[in-house]
Amino acid sequence: MRAIVTGGGTGGHIYPALAIAKGLQSHFSHTEILYVGTNHGLEADIVPKANLSFQAITVSGLERKLSLSNLKVFWQAWQGYREAARIIQNFRPDVVIGTGGYVCGPVVLAAARRGIPTLIHEQNALPGITNRILSRVAKGVAVTFEDSVQYFSNRDKIAVTGLPVRPEITESHRREALKALGLDEERLTLLVFGGSRGARRINQAMVEVIQHYGNQPAIQIIHATGQAGYQEFLDAAKDRGIELDKYVNIIIKPYLYNMQEALAAADLVVSRAGAATLAELTVLGLPSILIPYPYAAENHQEFNAKALADRGAAVLIKDAELTGATLIAELQKIISNENRLRNMSLASEKLGRPEALDDIIKCVEKILPRQ
Numbered sequence: 001m002r003a004i005v006t007g008g009g010t011g012g013h014i015y016p017a018l019a020i021a022k023g024l025q026s027h028f029s030h031t032e033i034l035y036v037g038t039n040h041g042l043e044a045d046i047v048p049k050a051n052l053s054f055q056a057i058t059v060s061g062l063e064r065k066l067s068l069s070n071l072k073v074f075w076q077a078w079q080g081y082r083e084a085a086r087i088i089q090n091f092r093p094d095v096v097i098g099t100g101g102y103v104c105g106p107v108v109l110a111a112a113r114r115g116i117p118t119l120i121h122e123q124n125a126l127p128g129i130t131n132r133i134l135s136r137v138a139k140g141v142a143v144t145f146e147d148s149v150q151y152f153s154n155r156d157k158i159a160v161t162g163l164p165v166r167p168e169i170t171e172s173h174r175r176e177a178l179k180a181l182g183l184d185e186e187r188l189t190l191l192v193f194g195g196s197r198g199a200r201r202i203n204q205a206m207v208e209v210i211q212h213y214g215n216q217p218a219i220q221i222i223h224a225t226g227q228a229g230y231q232e233f234l235d236a237a238k239d240r241g242i243e244l245d246k247y248v249n250i251i252i253k254p255y256l257y258n259m260q261e262a263l264a265a266a267d268l269v270v271s272r273a274g275a276a277t278l279a280e281l282t283v284l285g286l287p288s289i290l291i292p293y294p295y296a297a298e299n300h301q302e303f304n305a306k307a308l309a310d311r312g313a314a315v316l317i318k319d320a321e322l323t324g325a326t327l328i329a330e331l332q333k334i335i336s337n338e339n340r341l342r343n344m345s346l347a348s349e350k351l352g353r354p355e356a357l358d359d360i361i362k363c364v365e366k367i368l369p370r371q
C-alpha cells in the first residue's frame with residue numbers, strides 16, 4: 001500500500017495526519033508513506049522527526065479581502081498544484097489522505113483529478129474552508145463531530161469517526177514517562193501548553209504560577225511555551241527575579257516533541273482548546289483547565305471547551321479573565337480536592353474516542369478499489 005498524507009500549518013492538522021499514517025502502517029502490510037506539506041509550516045519540523053518521508057510544495061493562505069498579495073497566492077496555488085501533481089505522478093499512491101490546512105488543497109485536488117481515491121478528515125465542529133471545498137471531490141469525508149455533517153453537501157460519503165490520536169499517546173505509561181522526564185512519582189504533575197504554537201496569555205500567567213509553585217514539594221510542572229514565546233517567557237521570569245534553574249520541580253521547554261511522555265506523566269493539564277489537544281486529553285481521561293483561544297475561526301475553541309466543561313471534564317477560563325492569580329486559584333481548588341480531580345478524570349474518559357483511528361482506517365478500506 002502506498003499512501004500520501006497531507007495536512008499542515010499547525011499541529012492540529014499535522015498530528016491527526018501522523019496518527020493516520022501510523023495506523024496505515026500497522027494495518028496494511030508493506031506500507032509506504034509520503035507526507036506532503038510546506039516548508040514554512042510546523043510539519044517541516046515535526047514530520048521528519050516522526051521518521052516519515054517528507055516533501056514540500058509551494059502554497060499559502062488567501063487573505064479575506066481582495067489584494068495584490070492574493071494574486072501572488074493564486075499564482076503560488078497554481079505552482080503548488082503542479083508540484084503536487086508531479087509528486088503524485090512519481091510516487092503513484094493508492095490513496096491520498098488530507099487532514100486540513102491550505103497544503104491539502106492542491107494535493108487532494110491533483111489526486112482526485114487522476115482518479116486516485118481520496119479521503120479528508122475534519123477536526124473541528126465547524127469545518128475549515130479547504131475541507132469544505134475538497135469534500136466535493138474527495139471520495140470519503142471523515143469528521144470528528146456529528147455537528148459538522150450539516151456543512152457538507154454529499155452526506156453519503158461522510159463518516160463520524162472522532163479525531164485519531166497518535167498511537168504512542170495511548171501506549172505510554174506514567175511510571176516510565178516520569179522516569180524519562182526526570183520527574184518524581186510522588187508529586188502531582190501539571191502539564192501546561194498553549195496548542196502547537198504556544199499561547200502568550202498562558203505564558204504570561206504561568207510566570208506567576210511558576211513563582212507560586214516553584215520548589216513546593218507536592219507539585220511539579222512541565223510548561224511548553226511554544227517556539228516563538230520561549231525567550232520572552234525566560235525574560236519575563238528573569239524580570240520578576242525568578243531563577244528558574246533553582247527550581248527542581250519545573251521543566252520549561254519551547255516545544256514538547258515527546259508529548260506522549262508529558263501526557264502520560266500528567267495528572268492535570270492547562271491548555272488551549274484545539275480539537276487535537278482535546279481528543280488526546282479525553283482518550284487518556286485527563287482533567288483540564290481550558291483557556292479557549294478567542295480568535296479561532298467563529299470562536300470554535302470555546303465550543304470545543306464547553307463540550308468538556310459542561311460534562312464536568314474541564315474547567316473553562318475565558319482568555320480575557322486569565323491572570324496568574326485566577327489560574328492559581330482554579331488550580332488550588334482542583335488540586336486540593338482529590339475527589340474532584342478523580343471525577344473530572346472519569347468525565348473526561350467518557351468523552352474519549354479510542355476507536356477513532358480504527359474507524360478512519362475502515363474509511364480508507366472503503367474507498368480503495370476492490371482487489
Ligand SMILES: CC(=O)N[C@H]1[C@@H](OP(=O)(O)OP(=O)(O)OC[C@H]2O[C@@H](n3ccc(=O)[nH]c3=O)[C@H](O)[C@@H]2O)O[C@H](CO)[C@@H](O)[C@@H]1O
Binds near residue numbers: 273274297
Ligand atoms: C489558533 C487555532 O486556530 N488553533 C487551531 C489549531 O490548533 P493547534 O494547532 O494548536 O492544535 P491542537 O490544539 O488541536 O493540537 C495541538 C497538537 O500539538 C501537540 N503539541 C503541542 C505542543 C507541544 O509542545 N507539543 C505537541 O506535540 C499536541 O499534543 C496536539 O496534538 O488546530 C486545531 C485543529 O484543527 C483547532 O481546533 C485549533 O483551534
